[in-house]
Amino acid sequence: MRTTLKRGIGRVTGSNGNGHSALPPAFGPIVRYRQPDRPRRTAAATALRWLGWLALALAVVGAGIGGGAYLYFHETLVAITPHDTPTRIATKELTAIADPSKPAIALIAGYDHRAGMGTSSYAGSNSDTLMLVRADPANDTLSLLSFPRDLWVNIYCHGNTIYTQSRINSAWQLCGANGPSAVLDTIEHLTGLKINYLITLDFHAFKQIVNRLHGVYINVDRRYYIPLHTGTSAIDLHPGYQKLSGGAALSYVRFRHYDSDIYRTGRQQLFLEALKSRLRQTFSVFDVPKLIGALKGNLVIGRGGGGSVGIGELESYGKLLEHLPPGHLFRNAIPLQDFQQVVTSAGADVETAPQSAIDAAVRGFRHPDVAAGRRATDQLFGIKPHRPKKPKLKPPKISVLVLNAATTPGLAANTTYLLAQRGFQTKQLPSTIAANAPAVTKDSVVYYDPVQPDAKAAAQELASALGPHTRVAPMTQAIAGYAQQAGNPLVVAAVGTRFPGTLASPPKPEKLPPKQPPDVSDGLPVTLRALQQVKRRVPFPVMAPHKVASGAQLSTEEGVRVFKPILNHRTLCLTFAMPNGIEYWQIQETNWNSAPILQNPTQQITYHGRHLDLYTTGGQIQMVVLRLKNSSYWVTNTILNELSNSTMLAIAKSLAPIRK
Numbered sequence: 001m002r003t004t005l006k007r008g009i010g011r012v013t014g015s016n017g018n019g020h021s022a023l024p025p026a027f028g029p030i031v032r033y034r035q036p037d038r039p040r041r042t043a044a045a046t047a048l049r050w051l052g053w054l055a056l057a058l059a060v061v062g063a064g065i066g067g068g069a070y071l072y073f074h075e076t077l078v079a080i081t082p083h084d085t086p087t088r089i090a091t092k093e094l095t096a097i098a099d100p101s102k103p104a105i106a107l108i109a110g111y112d113h114r115a116g117m118g119t120s121s122y123a124g125s126n127s128d129t130l131m132l133v134r135a136d137p138a139n140d141t142l143s144l145l146s147f148p149r150d151l152w153v154n155i156y157c158h159g160n161t162i163y164t165q166s167r168i169n170s171a172w173q174l175c176g177a178n179g180p181s182a183v184l185d186t187i188e189h190l191t192g193l194k195i196n197y198l199i200t201l202d203f204h205a206f207k208q209i210v211n212r213l214h215g216v217y218i219n220v221d222r223r224y225y226i227p228l229h230t231g232t233s234a235i236d237l238h239p240g241y242q243k244l245s246g247g248a249a250l251s252y253v254r255f256r257h258y259d260s261d262i263y264r265t266g267r268q269q270l271f272l273e274a275l276k277s278r279l280r281q282t283f284s285v286f287d288v289p290k291l292i293g294a295l296k297g298n299l300v301i302g303r304g305g306g307g308s309v310g311i312g313e314l315e316s317y318g319k320l321l322e323h324l325p326p327g328h329l330f331r332n333a334i335p336l337q338d339f340q341q342v343v344t345s346a347g348a349d350v351e352t353a354p355q356s357a358i359d360a361a362v363r364g365f366r367h368p369d370v371a372a373g374r375r376a377t378d379q380l381f382g383i384k385p386h387r388p389k390k391p392k393l394k395p396p397k398i399s400v401l402v403l404n405a406a407t408t409p410g411l412a413a414n415t416t417y418l419l420a421q422r423g424f425q426t427k428q429l430p431s432t433i434a435a436n437a438p439a440v441t442k443d444s445v446v447y448y449d450p451v452q453p454d455a456k457a458a459a460q461e462l463a464s465a466l467g468p469h470t471r472v473a474p475m476t477q478a479i480a481g482y483a484q485q486a487g488n489p490l491v492v493a494a495v496g497t498r499f500p501g502t503l504a505s506p507p508k509p510e511k512l513p514p515k516q517p518p519d520v521s522d523g524l525p526v527t528l529r530a531l532q533q534v535k536r537r538v539p540f541p542v543m544a545p546h547k548v549a550s551g552a553q554l555s556t557e558e559g560v561r562v563f564k565p566i567l568n569h570r571t572l573c574l575t576f577a578m579p580n581g582i583e584y585w586q587i588q589e590t591n592w593n594s595a596p597i598l599q600n601p602t603q604q605i606t607y608h609g610r611h612l613d614l615y616t617t618g619g620q621i622q623m624v625v626l627r628l629k630n631s632s633y634w635v636t637n638t639i640l641n642e643l644s645n646s647t648m649l650a651i652a653k654s655l656a657p658i659r660k
Helices: 045-081 085-091 168-174 175-193 203-212 248-252 261-282 284-295 311-323 355-366 372-380 411-422 455-466 477-485 524-537 645-653
Strands: 102-113 127-136 142-145 153-157 161-167 199-204 216-220 222-227 235-237 239-242 299-303 329-332 340-343 349-352 399-404 444-448 470-474 493-497 519-524 543-544 547-549 560-563 570-577 585-589 603-607 610-617 620-627 633-638 653-659
Touching: 085 175, 085 199, 085 299, 102 444, 102 455, 127 175, 127 261, 142 261, 142 355, 142 620, 153 168, 153 340, 153 543, 161 168, 168 175, 168 444, 175 355, 199 203, 203 248, 203 620, 216 248, 216 329, 216 645, 235 248, 239 248, 239 560, 239 570, 239 585, 248 261, 248 444, 261 311, 261 329, 299 349, 299 633, 329 610, 349 585, 372 493, 372 603, 372 610, 372 620, 372 645, 399 411, 399 455, 399 477, 411 455, 411 493, 444 455, 455 470, 455 493, 524 560, 524 570, 620 645, 633 645, 645 653
Parallel strands: 102 199, 142 329, 399 493, 444 470
Antiparallel strands: 102 127, 127 142, 153 161, 199 299, 216 239, 222 235, 340 349, 444 493, 519 547, 543 653, 560 570, 570 585, 585 633, 603 610, 610 620, 620 633
């Protein structure tokens, strides 16, 4: 195969981009200038001079503080690098990430270390939590995939050899000192995924994280109560959206006594979503070292390739958390209906699931569909799906020169080849000129020649092919110089460091299931009397649902609760139990309109004259919020989002003020 498309060596030569060294100007004659007589300073000039010196002093001090912060930051990250032998061995099995702008997968393993069970911190421990997190800075998505601790799987203690079959969480202690490696091997064999980071933490670290944040706001879906000294972990939580301390939050995410471990994984994912919201709300990057520093010995982060996590990595993934768009956090799990409870030969109750169901959950985890929520709600409201307009210019009519604005050698040549395969009319620079952009940039930029007809349309079409983090701009003088050398193409594409190296080819969206009618029944007989008894205890109009999910009744354990979530605000919480006694959903009415959970709705619509905020994950509605001037009314789905979208909307639509 000819390689003429790969002419040029990209950004691998000298800093001037053409393969030759850049020389300073020749040393010339010296001309001495004599300073004229100094004028006498005015008071204003003297003040300005001292202000200038003060600014310089502050700049120097600021630089010193910045350098000290950098060193402290670096030392803190080193402190949470694996130091014990089992985790260091496991780190060698992780897959290295060359560029933190690319997708990365982390395995979070929370273990229930018990004091006095050996010298190893893992002796006698089980991995109480196993959750995969996939961060994709290029597409601004964060995906979660959890596994029930009682899932019956093949356990791999040493590489590709099946050690035994057991609960997935038992790999931690079945394989002895090889526990962390065994967890990695078991998860990778189960999912086919390559893991880049291993994050381990014990219960003490979990509580420290929450307490350092001064608590985390979580919507508790029901009354949880187990008294002390019963042989089971105690818990005492009331329903409703509230702030939980570290100990209370740990009790919540560990609970599984009245439902199952499948619901516990749902609680863990909801907690992680609440934690992300809390970090965005109250935390800054300068607080990270303090938080991590307090977790030394209880939190360990291993990375592929070894060494400590770099500041660049932390910055990339931290910015993703900080600026994650609404609806771009995806909760994935094996569907509840695909689990089967079985009893082992030893008499233990465990959960099994077909490999096809696991593979489907992994596909959703790897390929989050950011348009799924919009398509699902459009279907719900009868909005015709948006069909993208056909491009004004087809690829063969778009001439393009590609420049390397990243640090990856040969990126311009490789991208040129991919565009030619897609049908674009690619152009080349003379062999004496390297295809390097004037500067390294994070985002890609497609420059168009405003003089040529259709150039801007061509740039927009090419930008869609290059994918996210690509913008369109008119040619600069420097870029125009490259274009002239390549025969004046319509556009010049400078591919930046966030370009993944592949062209965007969005998969066809999965076909939505047919719209189902809402599964509801009359709500007034269920709620009206209870609401009339408490309406005077809240300073806002009380709404009654005229429709509730079929078979739902107010919970016998605090089905109606009025409480103060924060100072000077009140919330009325209705908790509904479904007939199976496991699933619970809620309606909350409050004058706390600035609650953190209400920030960043996925979609805002006006429906029958009412303003509704929708909060979705994937194509499922987690919450519908009706907003009035001084109050808001929330319909919150079950932990596993078991109420259909049409049912959620029907309940929210039926809310009406109680008649006097």
